[in-house]
Structure formats: C-alpha cells, structure tokens
Amino acid sequence: MLTKKPVNFISMYQEGRAMFSDLNPAGDFRYGYLSSEGDVVIPLQFESASDFHYGLAVVKIRDNQFALIDRLGNPVSVFNYFFVGNLGENRLSFRIGLNERYGYIDLQGNVVIQPRYSIALAFESGRAIVNEFDNFRNRYGLIDQEGKYIIKPKYNDLINLGENRFAVGIAIDPEKPYLGSRYAIANWKGEFLTEFIYEHVSQYDQGIASVSQSRKSYFIDRTGNRARGLPIVEGADSVALVGKLVRALKNTRVAYFDRKGNLVWKQNTIIPLTNRYRVLEKKFEPNKDFVVFYPQVDGLKNEKAQENVNKKLKTLSNLKDIDLNEQLDYTYSGDFNVTFFNNNLLVLELEGYEYYFGAAHGMPTKTYVHLNMINGRFYDLADLFQKDSDYEARLNEIIQNMIKTDRQYDYLFPGAFKGIGSNQPFYVDADHLYIYFAPYEIGPFAAGFPTFKIPFTEISDIIDTKSEFWLSFN
Structure with missing residues (x-):
C-alpha cells in the first residue's frame, strides 16, 4: 500500500506529486498532494485541484479564489475570479462570473486575452482551442498566445492530436450538430492537409495517426497522406500499432493483423458448453449506429424448440429493422455474456446501451435469460x-432488511423500494438468487443496477425443490 491509510482518490503522478482527495478532520471533502513515497506533502485543504505542470498547479482555495502553488504548497499567485483553468505555457483561462465568458490571464493575474469564449482550453505549443458557441451552434477555432485566430471560429469540433496537428470537424448535419462531425487534418499554422473525410482520428504517435473513413480504418502520416507500409483494415472502427502488429477494433471486438494486412488472430465466436451444447455469437448491424452481438444456441435435440428459442433470443436482444443509410438520432449497442451453466440450465446476460446524441449519458439495459437446454x-x-x-x-x-442494515445500499433513494414486481428481473447461480433493478428505479444512475444477493439457504423453505427450474441446475 502506497499511502499510510486509505484515501478516497489518488491521481496519476505528475512531476513527483499525486493529487489525492478525502475528508479532512472537519469532515469536509478536500484535495491535497502526495509525494512519490506516499507521504502527505500538501495537506487536504483545497476545494479543487489539478496536476502539476512546470512545477506549478492550479487549486481552488474558496469561492471566487484560486491560486498557483509550487510543489511544496506555497502560493505563487492568487486569483480572485469565479474560475481559473489549468496552466498552459504561462497562460490560464479564467472567468469573472458564472454567466461570463472565458479569457486568459498570465501567471500574475494580468488579463492577456479578453473574455470572449464559451470554451477556452489550455495552451499547448503556442496554440489553444476555443469556442465562441453562439445560438446553439459550435464555433470552434484555434488561437495563438495573443488571441489571434490561426483557424477561424466556425467549426463543429476541434481536437488537438499532438505533434502540432489538429482534427477540425464540420457537422454531419448542420441542423443537428449533436450528431457529430467529419474531420479534416490541419497543421500548427492552420493549413488544412486533407478534406473533411474522416469519421474518427486518433492522437499522433511518432508521426502516425489512425483514421476511419467509410467503414475502413488505416494510418496517415503528418502530411495527412496514407502511411506507407501499413494496411487498410476493412470494417474496422479504429486501428492501432502494437509492436509489429496492427490491432483493429470493431464494435468492441478485437482482431490482429500483420503489417501486410493478413489476419493473425480474432476473437472466438463459438462458446462451447458441452460436447453437444454451444452458444454461437451472431452480429446484427443494419446501420453504422446500431449494432448488436446476440446469442443463438445450438445442440437442442428438438429442432423446432431450438428454432423457437433462437427466435425469442433475437427479440430479447432488441433486433430492429433499420435502413442502412438512415441517420439515427442515437446509437445502440448490444452484447451478451454466458454468466452460468450447470446441468441443463443456461443463464445468459443480454446487455444494451442506447445513447441519444447530445445527452449527458446513455441508458443501459440488462436482461437475464434462464433457458433449459433440454426442452427449450x-x-x-x-x-x-x-x-x-x-x-x-x-x-x-x-431486501428491506438488507437496505436498512447494509451500508452498501446507503446510496439508494430513501423509500424508493416498494417491493418486487410480478415480472421482477433476476438471475441465479449455483448458490444464490440475485434480484436487481434498473438505473434510476430505486437509486441514482451512478449506482448502476442495484442488486441484492440472497443465498438459497435463506429461502430454502419456500423453494420448490421438485420444480423443473430447480432441478435444471441442481
């Protein structure tokens, strides 16, 4: 253990310091810093904090007061503003009040670029990404340290790719900018090296970045041209170099290719249960924004029963007819896991995640299937x-008793649990019954799927030990 006692959070180390957070002696949540040995070098005292850069870090002391501190916690400068952002090349973004725009100050607090931006990111290599968001439209641009525009503020997105390269995005649909962007590559001078053709661009690493275009992924160099000696991978969402191999990611599935584009390895799509029974992974992708990996079982003696089972698994996996070229307002991904198999009982977890563009977060779903592999x-x-x-x-x-006595359920909405429903979601393993609820049903979204683990020994007197269900896995 690095620290002398457990703490709530520890960041990655930067310049020999790790930001950490916990309750201070007064019971308030505060931030401080640890040395590389795990000792508290700057005590818990700040309302917010940031990593060290150039030997300095930005911290919030109290409302409307921020400071730059050195590695020992000594204040170098104090700023009486509503907000001060991360340090970047002797510039810090700032905002005077809650509804004010952002500008930039120097290390002494002098205003060097007047407030005019709705977003103002930290400077890197003499450039900063800003946004003059107006009338519900993004207007991203790139400025130099004097506030002069290198790339004019008129784009839906702008991403620093490293190595003095930027991905500049125009809206796929100008009337619905939240649907995302198509990207071009620009250099440090604001010169465009490509057209707006890419759906995804990675960070540059040693002069190479990966891009995706029209259901294929490949690599480009700093000039924006395709990198020589590296393959195009059809159907991949993204590619990355891993040693001498190319790793391709497609809808959470991984495959590896050599540098000539020959397949070296891919994930298995058959899950054997016994010599007879197996689960087959199938893929349903009617649209670029809708993809489901769903299970189909194989090995049932009764072919009609197997056909009916697989039809129902498709329905439960949320397969829908969607036009290939339809631009959806959301993305949907589905997947599955084999969570339990014993004797004749197969338990499958069917997962889904629906995200509407522009929303704070998506909505996950989870369904468990308990299937008898003998009779379907x-x-x-x-x-x-x-x-x-x-x-x-x-x-x-x-469950009520568990909520009252077990601290792990303190996060639930008070009084939200009113009892299980007639179609209550559940699943089993060899020794337990699990009762679970959807996000927001009895707890906050961050709580995920609140689950109650009940040993069979606790309810053995009401279990039907002669039932087909019980005998299927006992």
Missing part, C-alpha cells in the same frame, strides 16, 4: 418457488 423452456422468477408460497412478500422482507 424459459423460466420466470415464480417458477423457482412453491406455488402456495408468498415468495414476493418474503423477498421484499429480506
């Missing part, structure tokens, strides 16, 4: 219990 039957929660048992009341009592 799907089981519900009620199938686990004796028919005359009031299992809902029993489970409600157990």
Whole structure:
C-alpha cells in the first residue's frame, strides 16, 4: 500500500506529486498532494485541484479564489475570479462570473486575452482551442498566445492530436450538430492537409495517426497522406500499432493483423458448453449506429424448440429493422455474456446501451435469460418457488432488511423500494438468487443496477425443490 491509510482518490503522478482527495478532520471533502513515497506533502485543504505542470498547479482555495502553488504548497499567485483553468505555457483561462465568458490571464493575474469564449482550453505549443458557441451552434477555432485566430471560429469540433496537428470537424448535419462531425487534418499554422473525410482520428504517435473513413480504418502520416507500409483494415472502427502488429477494433471486438494486412488472430465466436451444447455469437448491424452481438444456441435435440428459442433470443436482444443509410438520432449497442451453466440450465446476460446524441449519458439495459437446454423452456422468477408460497412478500422482507442494515445500499433513494414486481428481473447461480433493478428505479444512475444477493439457504423453505427450474441446475 502506497499511502499510510486509505484515501478516497489518488491521481496519476505528475512531476513527483499525486493529487489525492478525502475528508479532512472537519469532515469536509478536500484535495491535497502526495509525494512519490506516499507521504502527505500538501495537506487536504483545497476545494479543487489539478496536476502539476512546470512545477506549478492550479487549486481552488474558496469561492471566487484560486491560486498557483509550487510543489511544496506555497502560493505563487492568487486569483480572485469565479474560475481559473489549468496552466498552459504561462497562460490560464479564467472567468469573472458564472454567466461570463472565458479569457486568459498570465501567471500574475494580468488579463492577456479578453473574455470572449464559451470554451477556452489550455495552451499547448503556442496554440489553444476555443469556442465562441453562439445560438446553439459550435464555433470552434484555434488561437495563438495573443488571441489571434490561426483557424477561424466556425467549426463543429476541434481536437488537438499532438505533434502540432489538429482534427477540425464540420457537422454531419448542420441542423443537428449533436450528431457529430467529419474531420479534416490541419497543421500548427492552420493549413488544412486533407478534406473533411474522416469519421474518427486518433492522437499522433511518432508521426502516425489512425483514421476511419467509410467503414475502413488505416494510418496517415503528418502530411495527412496514407502511411506507407501499413494496411487498410476493412470494417474496422479504429486501428492501432502494437509492436509489429496492427490491432483493429470493431464494435468492441478485437482482431490482429500483420503489417501486410493478413489476419493473425480474432476473437472466438463459438462458446462451447458441452460436447453437444454451444452458444454461437451472431452480429446484427443494419446501420453504422446500431449494432448488436446476440446469442443463438445450438445442440437442442428438438429442432423446432431450438428454432423457437433462437427466435425469442433475437427479440430479447432488441433486433430492429433499420435502413442502412438512415441517420439515427442515437446509437445502440448490444452484447451478451454466458454468466452460468450447470446441468441443463443456461443463464445468459443480454446487455444494451442506447445513447441519444447530445445527452449527458446513455441508458443501459440488462436482461437475464434462464433457458433449459433440454426442452427449450424459459423460466420466470415464480417458477423457482412453491406455488402456495408468498415468495414476493418474503423477498421484499429480506431486501428491506438488507437496505436498512447494509451500508452498501446507503446510496439508494430513501423509500424508493416498494417491493418486487410480478415480472421482477433476476438471475441465479449455483448458490444464490440475485434480484436487481434498473438505473434510476430505486437509486441514482451512478449506482448502476442495484442488486441484492440472497443465498438459497435463506429461502430454502419456500423453494420448490421438485420444480423443473430447480432441478435444471441442481
């Protein structure tokens, strides 16, 4: 253990200091810094903090007061502003008030670029990305240290790629800028090296960046031209160099190619359960923004039952008919996992994630399937219990007690749990029943899927141990 006692958060080390946060003796959440040995070199005292650069870090002392400190915590400069941003080449972005625009100050607090920006990022290599957002439209541009525009503020996006190169984006649909951008490459002088043709551009590394265009990915050099001696990978979302190989990522699936483009390795699409039973991974991609990896089972003796099972798995995996060229207002990705298999019972986890462009976050979904691989039957929660048992009341009592006594459930909305539903989501393993809820149902989004783990031994008196469901995995 690096620190003398556990703390809430520790950042990566920069210049021999790691920012950390925890409650101070007064019970307030504050930030401080650790030495490389894990000792507290700057005590918990700041309301916010940043990593060290050039031997200095920006910290918030209190409302409307920020400071630059050295590596021992001594203040170098104090700024009485509503906000002060990260340090970049003797410039810091600042904002006078909550509804004011951003400008830049020097290390002494003198205004060097007047406030006019809705976004003002830190300077790197004499350049800073800014945005003059207006009337719900982005107007990204690139300025020098005097505030002169190197790239005029009229673009939907602008990304620093490193090595004095930038990805400049125009909106795919000007009426819906939140749908994303197509990118061109520009240099430090603001000169455009390519057309606006790329859907994705990576950071430059040793003169090489990866790009994606029209369902293929490849590498470009600093001139914006395709890099020699490296392949084009069809169907990949992105590519990266890993030693002598090219790693390709497509919808969370990984494959490796040699530098001539020959496939070296790809992920397996068959999950064997027994010599007879297996789960096949299938892919459904009707549109670039909609892709689902879904399961199909194989090996059931009854072919009609297997056909019906696989049809239902498609439905539960949220397969939809979507036009190839339709521009969706959202992205959807689906996937699955085999979470449990014993005797004849297969438990599959079907995951989904829907994200509407411009939203703060997407919405995940999770469905568990309990399938008998002998007869193709799907089981519900009620199938686990004796028919005359009031299992809902029993489970409600157990869950209520867990909420009251277990600190891990302190994050739940007070009084939100009202009891399980008739179609309550659940899953099982060899020894436990798990009852779970969707995000926001009884807790905040950050809590994910609140789950209650109940040992079978605690409810053995109401389990129907002669039921088909129970016997399928016991």
